[in-house]
Amino acid sequence: xxxxxxGYDVMAKRWTPSWNEQTRRVVDQxxxxxxxxxxxxxxxxxxxxxxxxxxxxxxxxxxxxxxPAYVDEKLHMRRLDGYRYAQLPPQDVAWRRGxxxxxxxxxxVHGAAFHxxxxxxxxxxLGRMQRGELTSVAWGDMPCQLFFEHRVIPDITHxxxxxxxxxxxxxxxxxASPRGYVRMGLDRRDPWEAAADRGV
Amino acid sequence: xxxxxxxxAAPRAINGRAPDVFRRGEWVPMREHAEEEEVDFVVVGxxxxxxxxxxxxxxxxxxxxxMDAGPYFRPLEDFAxxxxxxxxxxxxxxxxxxxxxxxxxxxxNSGQAVGGSTVHFAMVSLRFRPEWFKSRSALGYGADWPLDxxxxxxxxxxxxxxxxxxGPVRYPWGPRRPRYPYRAHELNGAAELLARGAxxxxxxxxxxxxxxxxxxHGRSPPCVYRGFCRFGCSxxxxxxxxxxFIPRALAAGAEIRDLAMVGRIEVGANGRVSGVHYHRxxxxxxxxxxxxxxxxxxxxxPRLLLASATDRYRQGLANxxxxxxxxxxxxxNQAVFGRMAQEVRWxxxxxxxxxxxxxxxxxxxxxxxxxxxxxxxxxxVEWVTIQTSSRGxxxxxxxxxxxxxxxxxxxxxxxxxxxxxxxxxxxxxxxxQYGLPIARITYSWGENDKALxxxxxxxxxxxxxxxxxxxxxxQEDDTNHLAGTARMGSDPSSSVVNADCRTWDIPNLxxxxxxxxxxxxxxxxxxxxxxxxxxxxxxxxxxxARGEL
Ligand SMILES: Cc1cc2nc3c(=O)[nH]c(=O)nc-3n(C[C@H](O)[C@H](O)[C@H](O)COP(=O)(O)OP(=O)(O)OC[C@H]3O[C@@H](n4cnc5c(N)ncnc54)[C@H](O)[C@@H]3O)c2cc1C
Ligand code: SF4
Numbered sequence: 001x002x003x004x005x006x007g008y009d010v011m012a013k014r015w016t017p018s019w020n021e022q023t024r025r026v027v028d029q030x031x032x033x034x035x036x037x038x039x040x041x042x043x044x045x046x047x048x049x050x051x052x053x054x055x056x057x058x059x060x061x062x063x064x065x066x067x068p069a070y071v072d073e074k075l076h077m078r079r080l081d082g083y084r085y086a087q088l089p090p091q092d093v094a095w096r097r098g099x100x101x102x103x104x105x106x107x108x109v110h111g112a113a114f115h116x117x118x119x120x121x122x123x124x125x126l127g128r129m130q131r132g133e134l135t136s137v138a139w140g141d142m143p144c145q146l147f148f149e150h151r152v153i154p155d156i157t158h159x160x161x162x163x164x165x166x167x168x169x170x171x172x173x174x175x176a177s178p179r180g181y182v183r184m185g186l187d188r189r190d191p192w193e194a195a196a197d198r199g200v
Numbered sequence: 201x202x203x204x205x206x207x208x209a210a211p212r213a214i215n216g217r218a219p220d221v222f223r224r225g226e227w228v229p230m231r232e233h234a235e236e237e238e239v240d241f242v243v244v245g246x247x248x249x250x251x252x253x254x255x256x257x258x259x260x261x262x263x264x265x266x267m268d269a270g271p272y273f274r275p276l277e278d279f280a281x282x283x284x285x286x287x288x289x290x291x292x293x294x295x296x297x298x299x300x301x302x303x304x305x306x307x308x309n310s311g312q313a314v315g316g317s318t319v320h321f322a323m324v325s326l327r328f329r330p331e332w333f334k335s336r337s338a339l340g341y342g343a344d345w346p347l348d349x350x351x352x353x354x355x356x357x358x359x360x361x362x363x364x365x366x367g368p369v370r371y372p373w374g375p376r377r378p379r380y381p382y383r384a385h386e387l388n389g390a391a392e393l394l395a396r397g398a399x400x401x402x403x404x405x406x407x408x409x410x411x412x413x414x415x416x417h418g419r420s421p422p423c424v425y426r427g428f429c430r431f432g433c434s435x436x437x438x439x440x441x442x443x444x445f446i447p448r449a450l451a452a453g454a455e456i457r458d459l460a461m462v463g464r465i466e467v468g469a470n471g472r473v474s475g476v477h478y479h480r481x482x483x484x485x486x487x488x489x490x491x492x493x494x495x496x497x498x499x500x501x502p503r504l505l506l507a508s509a510t511d512r513y514r515q516g517l518a519n520x521x522x523x524x525x526x527x528x529x530x531x532x533n534q535a536v537f538g539r540m541a542q543e544v545r546w547x548x549x550x551x552x553x554x555x556x557x558x559x560x561x562x563x564x565x566x567x568x569x570x571x572x573x574x575x576x577x578x579x580x581v582e583w584v585t586i587q588t589s590s591r592g593x594x595x596x597x598x599x600x601x602x603x604x605x606x607x608x609x610x611x612x613x614x615x616x617x618x619x620x621x622x623x624x625x626x627x628x629x630x631x632x633q634y635g636l637p638i639a640r641i642t643y644s645w646g647e648n649d650k651a652l653x654x655x656x657x658x659x660x661x662x663x664x665x666x667x668x669x670x671x672x673x674x675q676e677d678d679t680n681h682l683a684g685t686a687r688m689g690s691d692p693s694s695s696v697v698n699a700d701c702r703t704w705d706i707p708n709l710x711x712x713x714x715x716x717x718x719x720x721x722x723x724x725x726x727x728x729x730x731x732x733x734x735x736x737x738x739x740x741x742x743x744x745a746r747g748e749l
Pocket of ligand 2: 423425433438
C-alpha cells in the first residue's frame with residue numbers, strides 16, 4: 001500500500017477540539033459494528049464477502065474495514081436511501097436476489113460458487129454485471145447493471161469512505177467540530193491536517 | 201441508541217416547551233393549542249417556505265400550528281461531525297423514481313426536520329434575475345410569474361437581513377442591491393481556483409452570498425469553516441430556519457409539532473378545508489383549522505393534495521386545473537472535476553465560497569434559461585459517489601483515484617430546467633409506514649435542458665483547464681433542488697395558486713413552498729421561496745384586514 005500521509009491518523013484527534021462528544025459516540029458505534037450477519041444467510045454472506053473484497057480491495061498489512069458487516073447492518077436496520085429506481089425492488093429483495101443471481105451465473109460459467117473463484121474470474125463477472133451482460137433467470141425483472149450501480153457500489157463504497165481508515169488514506173481531515181479550520185487557501189495546511197509525503 | 205434514533209424516538213416540542221437550539225438541554229416556552237380549538241392556520245412543513253410564514257403570521261397575531269414530519273434537532277448536541285450519521289436530516293422514506301432521467305432523492309433533494317431542507321442546505325442565497333419573473337414575455341420560454349420583480353427585490357432584502365447573509369459589498373450582476381448585512385467569507389482553495397478560472401475566461405465572479413455568519417450574530421458564533429454544512433451545522437453559525445424563523449415563531453406564540461406527519465387534509469360540507477389528520481406519537485389525530493397552508497416541498501405538497509381527494513374533489517384538492525403534481529422541475533447540477541498540483545483541501549469551509557453568474561445574465565446563447573456555477577467541496581462519501589457514478593470506477597482503480605482527494609478541484613452548475621407537464625409527481629400503489637400512498641416521481645430532460653447542460657459542461661471545463669487542472673472528468677447526470685408542482689399564475693385554468701399562494705379552488709387552502717415556482721431560474725431557490733413566504737404573510741394580513749380571508 002502507498003502511504004501518502006505517513007503518521008497521519010484521524011483517530012489521534014479524538015480527544016482534541018476537532019471532535020465533540022456526539023461525534024466520538026457515532027464513530028465508536030461505527031467501529032463496533034457487529035461482525036456476524038443478522039440479515040444475510042450463510043450462502044449470501046459468503047458471496048457478499050467476496051464481492052466486497054473485489055469492489056474495494058484492501059491492504060494486507062492491516063485488518064480490513066468489515067464492509068460486509070456494514071451492508072448487513074444497513075439492511076438489518078432498514079436504513080433506506082429515500083428513493084429507489086422504479087425498475088429495482090426494495091433494497092432487501094434486491095440484495096438477496098442479486099447475490100443469488102451472481103452465484104448462479106458463477107456456477108453456470110465456472111461450475112463453482114462465486115466466492116471460490118479466482119479474483120480475476122470474480123472481476124470479470126462483476127464487470128459483466130456493471131455492463132448489464134448477465135442473463136441468469138435468477139435476476140428476474142431486475143436489471144443487473146442497475147443492481148450494480150445503485151446497490152452494490154453505493155452500499156459498499158459508502159461504508160468504506162465513512163471509515164476513519166479510509167479518511168487516513170486519502171488525507172481527509174475527518175470530524176471537525178467544534179474546531180474547524182483556519183488556513184483556507186491553496187497549499188495551506190493547518191497543523192491538525194494530514195501532511196503529504198510527496199506531491200501528485 | 202445513535203443520535204439519529206434519539207431525535208426520532210419521541211416528539212420533543214410538547215408540554216408547553218420546545219428545545220432551545222442555542223443552549224444544551226434547555227427549553228423555550230411554547231404556546232399550545234387543543235386539537236378541538238380551531239386555530240387560524242395549520243402550516244404543514246417548517247422549511248424555507250413554511251418557517252418564515254409561521255413566524256410572520258404569529259407575529260401578526262394569528263394562532264398558528266406548524267407541523268413537520270421530521271424531528272426537532274438540537275444542533276449543538278445532536279449533530280455529529282460525520283457525513284454518514286447525518287443522513288438523519290434527509291427524507292429517507294421510500295419514493296419511486298422513473299422517467300428517462302430519474303431524479304436521485306434522499307440526500308440530494310429533500311430534508312425532513314423542523315427547519316426543513318435548510319438544516320442541510322448549502323446556504324447559497326441568491327436573488328433571481330428580474331426577467332425570470334416574466335420568462336415567457338421577456339425571454340420567450342416557460343411561464344410568467346404573477347409577481348413583480350421590484351416587489352420581490354424588497355422581500356429579498358428583508359429575507360437577507362433576517363438570515364444575516366454574508367456577501368460581497370457590490371454584487372456584480374443585476375440591478376443594484378444593498379450591501380449584504382455581513383461581510384463576505386474568505387475564499388478557500390477551491391474558490392480561489394474558480395476566481396482564477398473565471399478571470400481567465402473574462403467573466404466576473406464573486407464571493408458567494410451565504411447564510412452563515414462571518415461575525416457573531418445573536419447567539420450564533422461566526423463560521424469556523426468546518427465544512428460539514430450540508431450535514432448540519434453543529435455550531436449554529438449557519439442561519440437555517442431552525443435557528444432563525446423557528447425561534448422567532450415560538451417567541452411570537454406559534455406552536456411547532458415535530459414528528460407530526462400530515463396524511464390528509466379534511467374538507468367540510470361547504471367545500472372548504474377544516475383541518476388536518478396527522479400521525480404523532482403512535483396514533484392518528486385531527487387538528488381543526490380555519491386555514492391550511494401546505495409547505496412540504498415539491499414532492500410532498502402534491503402528494504398530500506392528491507392523497508386528500510374526496511368525492512367532491514376526485515382529482516385531489518386544488519386540482520381543477522389538473523396541474524397538481526405536474527411541471528415538476530429540478531435543476532441541472534452537473535459538474536467538472538480535475539486535479540491540481542497544489543493541495544486544495546476542498547473539505548474546508550462552506551462548499552461554495554465563490555460563484556459566477558455570467559451565463560445567467562448573458563443571453564447570447566442557443567438555448568433558453570441560464571445557469572451559474574460554484575466551487576465544490578464534497579466530503580469523502582459524496583466524492584466516492586461522484587467517482588463511481590461518473591467514471592464507473594471500482595476496485596483498485598477506484599482506490600487509486602480516491603487517493604488524490606486533497607488535490608481535487610471542481611465546479612458545479614445550478615442550471616435552469618424548463619417546465620414540462622410530463623415531469624410529475626403521482627401516487628404509487630405502494631404504501632409507506634403510515635399506510636399512505638408513496639410518491640412516484642417521473643422525470644426526463646428535454647432538448648433545451650440537454651443543450652444547456654452541454655454548454656455549461658464545456659464552459660466549466662475551459663475554466664478548469666485555464667487554471668492548469670489535469671485528469672479532468674465530467675459528472676454528467678446530477679440534479680438538485682425541486683420546484684413547480686403547484687405553480688402560481690394569474691389564470692385558474694393554468695395554475696394552482698394565485699400570486700398570494702392561495703389555491704384558486706379552495707379559498708382557505710394555501711401552498712407556500714418551492715412548488716409554487718412556474719419556472720425555476722438558474723440559481724438556488726431557497727431565498728426566493730423565503731421571500732415569497734414573507735410576501736404571502738403580508739398578503740394574508742392585508743386580506744384579513746379587508747375581511748377577505
Ligand atoms: C444537499 C442540498 C443542498 C442545498 N443547497 C441549497 C443552497 O445552497 N441554496 C438554496 O437556495 N437551496 C439549496 N437547497 C434547496 C433548498 O434546501 C430547498 O429548495 C428549500 O429548503 C425548499 O424549501 P421548502 O419550504 O419548499 O421545503 P423544505 O425546506 O424541504 O421543507 C419542507 C418540510 O415539510 C415537511 N413535510 C413535508 N410533507 C409533510 C407532511 N405531509 N407532514 C408534515 N411535514 C411534512 C418536511 O419534513 C420538511 O421538513 C439544497 C438542497 C439540498 C438537498
Ligand atoms: S463551515 Fe461554517 S456553516 Fe458550515 S458547518 Fe462549519 S461552522 Fe457551520
